[in-house]
Amino acid sequence: MAHDHIHATPADLGPAFRWAVGLNTAYVLVEATAGFLTGSLALIADAAHNLTDVAGLLTAWGAAVLAKRAGTVAYTFGYGRATILAAMLNAVAILIGVVLVIWEAAHRFQAVVEVPGLTILLVAMVGIGVNTGSALLFIKSQKEDLNAKGAYLHMAADAAVSGAVVLAAAGIMLTGWQWLDPAVAIAVSVLIAWTAWGLLRDSLRLELDGVPEAIDRQAVADWLGGQEGVSNVHDLHIWALSTTRTAMAVHLVWDGADPDGFLDHVADELEHGFGIAHATVQLEQVACERAGSCLVT
Numbered sequence: 001m002a003h004d005h006i007h008a009t010p011a012d013l014g015p016a017f018r019w020a021v022g023l024n025t026a027y028v029l030v031e032a033t034a035g036f037l038t039g040s041l042a043l044i045a046d047a048a049h050n051l052t053d054v055a056g057l058l059t060a061w062g063a064a065v066l067a068k069r070a071g072t073v074a075y076t077f078g079y080g081r082a083t084i085l086a087a088m089l090n091a092v093a094i095l096i097g098v099v100l101v102i103w104e105a106a107h108r109f110q111a112v113v114e115v116p117g118l119t120i121l122l123v124a125m126v127g128i129g130v131n132t133g134s135a136l137l138f139i140k141s142q143k144e145d146l147n148a149k150g151a152y153l154h155m156a157a158d159a160a161v162s163g164a165v166v167l168a169a170a171g172i173m174l175t176g177w178q179w180l181d182p183a184v185a186i187a188v189s190v191l192i193a194w195t196a197w198g199l200l201r202d203s204l205r206l207e208l209d210g211v212p213e214a215i216d217r218q219a220v221a222d223w224l225g226g227q228e229g230v231s232n233v234h235d236l237h238i239w240a241l242s243t244t245r246t247a248m249a250v251h252l253v254w255d256g257a258d259p260d261g262f263l264d265h266v267a268d269e270l271e272h273g274f275g276i277a278h279a280t281v282q283l284e285q286v287a288c289e290r291a292g293s294c295l296v297t
Contacts, residue, residue, distance in 0.1 A: 080242025090150035091200035105182035121169035127162035146243035229256030
């Protein structure tokens with residue numbers, strides 16, 4: 001049996017989260033102040049929404065910190081799966097926010113609310129800068145880390161909302177059409193819901209021990225079956241330890257002469273070729289008798 005104990009170190013997202021939390025907290029204070037001074041319910045409501053963004057960032061940040069902690073007697077794999085849970089919570093929070101925005105927008109079609117176009121435009125332009133800057137902090141890490149992707153999508157979605165608000169505010173100032181505000185809000189919300197659903201689907205897959213989307217299970221099985229001395233591959237399981245670490249366990253029927261060298265080779269190739277950093281391989285000399293769990297290659 002082999003255990004590869006050399007795990008890839010997750011990217012340090014601490015600085016990105018610190019900047020994102022700081023920028024968004026400052027923006028919440030500015031937006032809430034502007035809302036109270038102008039009496040704009042839209043700005044106050046959006047400030048409350050951005051406050052939930054700060055909470056989402058803090059949740060994702062806390063999960064990233066937990067992921068770096070070593071395993072314990074009770075949690076032998078460590079706390080990496082907290083990053084998966086954080087990504088899921090971020091997706092749920094985005095979808096809840098979408099429902100609330102659409103609900104409010106629908107009511108505003110029935111009861112038109114006069115909004116201070118210029119104030120909303122100026123504050124929303126600040127929001128574009130804050131949210132775009134926050135999203136850019138995670139743009140590299142989001143490609144390989146689902147938790148970072150959750151933070152990235154949250155900030156990118158808010159930047160899109162702020163951009164739409166700017167367009168709506170400008171349209172209201174030019175035409176006086178107050179219905180532009182709820183109409184744009186609904187259109188952007190539908191787009192955001194689509195991206196959030198993808199994040200929720202991916203995080204749920206990892207939470208249920210599904211094979212990470214970036215890994216082809218059949219390709220792994222074929223590669224293992226093609227190694228010298230391997231006559232059968234069975235009980236192959238691949239699952240996520242976190243949003244950046246993948247584990248695998250497998251039984252191989254093998255008749256070679258150098259088990260240590262073979263296991264080192266397999267562990268190295270699985271990590272570098274498939275991104276599986278924690279591999280457990282059990283070597284057997286008897287052919288698989290459990291037909292239901294065998295994967296013959």
